[in-house]
Amino acid sequence: MAGDAVEPTSDRAAQIVFSTDRDIDLYELEELCDAVGWSRRPLRKVRKAIQHSFLVVSMWEQRGTKRRLVGFSRATSDHAFNATIWDVVVHPDYQSQGLGKALMKHMIKKLRSEDISNITLFADPHVVDFYRRLGFMSDPEGIKGMFWYPD
Numbered sequence: 596m597a598g599d600a601v602e603p604t605s606d607r608a609a610q611i612v613f614s615t616d617r618d619i620d621l622y623e624l625e626e627l628c629d630a631v632g633w634s635r636r637p638l639r640k641v642r643k644a645i646q647h648s649f650l651v652v653s654m655w656e657q658r659g660t661k662r663r664l665v666g667f668s669r670a671t672s673d674h675a676f677n678a679t680i681w682d683v684v685v686h687p688d689y690q691s692q693g694l695g696k697a698l699m700k701h702m703i704k705k706l707r708s709e710d711i712s713n714i715t716l717f718a719d720p721h722v723v724d725f726y727r728r729l730g731f732m733s734d735p736e737g738i739k740g741m742f743w744y745p746d
Contacts, residue, residue, distance in 0.1 A: 609658045611665070611694060613701050617651050623664045630686050645669060649678060650705055654685070654698050665689045666698045670706060670714075678706045680716040699729050 621638045629635070645651055654666030666685040672678035680702055685695045706714055717740070718726050 609656050611697070612655045612657045612662070613698070614653045614655060615651060615705070616653070617645055617648075619645065619651070619653055619664070619667070624667060627664050627667060627684055627686055630688075631684055633684070644681075647671070648681075649674065650702065650709075652698065652702050652705065654694065656689070666694060668698055668702050670702060672706075672709075672711060674709075676711065677713045677715070678711045680714065683716070695725065696729065699726075703729075 621641055624641065625635065625638065648669040649672035650670040652668050653664060655662045656665050664686075666689065668680060668683040670678045670680045680699075683695070683699065683702075685698065703714060716726065716731065718731075
């Protein structure tokens with residue numbers, strides 16, 4: 596596991612480790628998404644989305660040699676100007692401890708280190724305030740996203 600950063604936790608025996616390694620157990624990721632109530636998605640499509648993402652960041656609780664996936668996020672990009680963050684998830688047992696904020700700050704730092712200057716995301720209404728506190732805003736130019744879905 597390629598550990599990029601470590602965040603201390605209150606438990607001295609555990610630490611939070613960030614990784615950009617894409618070799619993630621898809622069943623473990625599915626359990627994480629289930630824990631927050633997300634709809635199930637075909638694992639083959641999740642694997643493909645991860646493979647084709649510009650950046651993947653996973654967050655692990657490390658206790659000795661044992662590790663547990665407790666957070667995940669990914670971003671797509673044009674590799675020059677723009678990136679969109681997707682699938683930000685933190686296990687409910689680890690929410691309200693600043694770990695979602697740490698995960699997002701890690702994502703933003705990594706994207707900025709690649710000289711990406713325009714970072715976007717889509718947020719469900721109940722998490723809009725979370726992202727606002729991180730500096731995200733509705734488009735200041737008033738541009739509204741448009742979507743096309745198959746019938």
